[in-house]
Amino acid sequence: xxxxxxxxxxxxxxxxxxxxxxxxxxxxxxxxxxxxxxxxxxxxxxxxxxxxxxxxxxxxxxxxxxxxxxxxxxxxxxxxxxxxxxxxxxxxxxxxxxxxxxxxxxxxxxxxxxxxxxxxxxxxxxxxxxxxxxxxxxxxxxxxxxxxxxxxxxxxxxxxxxxxxxxxxxxxxxxxxxxxxxxxxxxxxxxxxxxxxxxxxxxxxxxxxx
Amino acid sequence: xxxxxxxxxxxxxxxxxxxxxxxxxxxxxxxxxxxxxxxxxxxxxxxxxxxxxxxxxxxxxxxxxxxxxxxxxxxxxxxxxxx
Numbered sequence: 001x002x003x004x005x006x007x008x009x010x011x012x013x014x015x016x017x018x019x020x021x022x023x024x025x026x027x028x029x030x031x032x033x034x035x036x037x038x039x040x041x042x043x044x045x046x047x048x049x050x051x052x053x054x055x056x057x058x059x060x061x062x063x064x065x066x067x068x069x070x071x072x073x074x075x076x077x078x079x080x081x082x083x084x085x086x087x088x089x090x091x092x093x094x095x096x097x098x099x100x101x102x103x104x105x106x107x108x109x110x111x112x113x114x115x116x117x118x119x120x121x122x123x124x125x126x127x128x129x130x131x132x133x134x135x136x137x138x139x140x141x142x143x144x145x146x147x148x149x150x151x152x153x154x155x156x157x158x159x160x161x162x163x164x165x166x167x168x169x170x171x172x173x174x175x176x177x178x179x180x181x182x183x184x185x186x187x188x189x190x191x192x193x194x195x196x197x198x199x200x201x202x203x204x205x206x207x208x209x210x
Numbered sequence: 211x212x213x214x215x216x217x218x219x220x221x222x223x224x225x226x227x228x229x230x231x232x233x234x235x236x237x238x239x240x241x242x243x244x245x246x247x248x249x250x251x252x253x254x255x256x257x258x259x260x261x262x263x264x265x266x267x268x269x270x271x272x273x274x275x276x277x278x279x280x281x282x283x284x285x286x287x288x289x290x291x292x293x
Contacts (some may be wrong), residue, residue, distance in 0.1 A: 027288065031281050038276060039268045046266040055266070056276060063280045068287060117217070121245045124252050129259050141263050160257045161265075166225070185221040192249070192256045199252075 019079050023070050030070075034063050037080055040162060041087045047157040048091035050146050051098065058094060062087040077171055081164070084172040088154060095150060118189065120196050128199035144194045148187055155180055156187035211239045216246045224254055 015036075021029035038059055045058035065086050066073075073082050129137055145153060158169045159180070170180045216239050222228045223236050240247050268276075 025288065027281065027284055030284060031277070034277055034280055038273060038280075042268040042273075042276075043266045056272070059276050060280055060283070064283050064287070067280075067284045117214070118245070118249050121248050123248055124255060128255065129262075138263065138265055141260060141265060145260070156260075161260055161263075163261075166227070181221055185217075188221065188224075188253050188256060189217070189249075191260070192253045195256055195259075196252070199255075 015079050016075065019070070019073065019075070022067070030067055033079065033083075037083060038063070040080075041083065044084065044087055044157060044162060045091045045094075047145065047161070048088065048150065048154055049094045049098075051094070054091070054094040054098070058087055058090045061090050065090070078168070081168045081172050084158065084162075084164070084168075085174070088158075088172060092150070119193060120200075122196055122200040124196075124199040125201050128195075131199065140195070140198050144191060147194060148190060152183050152187035152190065155183040156191070159184055160188070211235050213239075213243060213246055216240075216243070217249070220250060220253065223250070224257070 015033070018029045018032050022033065041062055042055055042059050045062075046052060046055035049055055049058065062083065066083050069086075073079065125131060132140065145156070148156070154173065155169060155175075158164045158172060159166065164172065166177055166180055166184075169175075169184075170177045173180070175183075216236060219228065219232065219236055223233065228236075240250060
């Protein structure tokens with residue numbers, strides 16, 4: 001544990017050194033930051049925009065914006081959290097452009113009882129992800145997560161897929177901690193409910209999902 | 211503790227961010243409520259499956275192309291905005 005903590009500390013100070021060098025005009029240092037985080041930014045952008053071309057644009061635009069505004073970065077949070085905030089905003093802008101209703105917002109919080117009350121409770125097969133081939137599984141997971149409202153999907157992706165802490169997720173999204181927790185709970189429970197039909201234990205006497 | 215109360219605390223329980231006495235109350239509820247046990251277990255699996263899914267990997271060739279484009283643009287910004 002101590003080794004992990006010390007490694008994380010090293011990464012933060014190393015990151016800060018790269019940020020300082022980049023602020024002083026060292027493009028090679030900024031390039032290191034790009035290489036460190038471009039895969040994460042791409043993943044986040046594609047989860048939010050649900051579109052590959054948009055995600056490619058977001059990666060470029062987010063890093064360019066970060067570079068141009070590096071002086072504004074106050075260093076009281078991690079560089080990565082600041083970068084994620086830029087990437088999420090760019091992604092939401094792309095999403096709004098593609099939607100005709102233009103109402104995509106992180107402030108949406110559709111609170112209803114059925115969001116949290118499970119409709120179906122069934123045991124899942126042991127290692128349910130092994131019921132499907134890799135490609136099929138990805139298709140199921142994509143379809144399922146894309147069915148969530150953008151505000152829930154974004155919180156789930158940052159917190160559970162990318163592993164940001166609740167506090168970092170709140171900071172990156174400009175939300176309060178209770179708002180992050182509330183959306184995260186709903187996102188997790190809705191995904192669980194939707195995955196039931198693919199992963200639940202087959203009833204005795206049937207072949208089950210293959 | 212009711213099932214509704216249990217569900218309200220589920221996120222903190224799964225994230226291991228709660229005090230000992232609340233945790234003990236939730237674990238007591240899980241001992242006898244099979245429905246909540248299943249919901250808790252399958253929600254945990256949902257998170258694990260997504261975390262391990264490797265969705266939306268950035269292919270190497272596209273990654274190189276994006277990195278080159280970003281750095282080229284940064285360099286031209288630097289030239290047009292000398293500090």
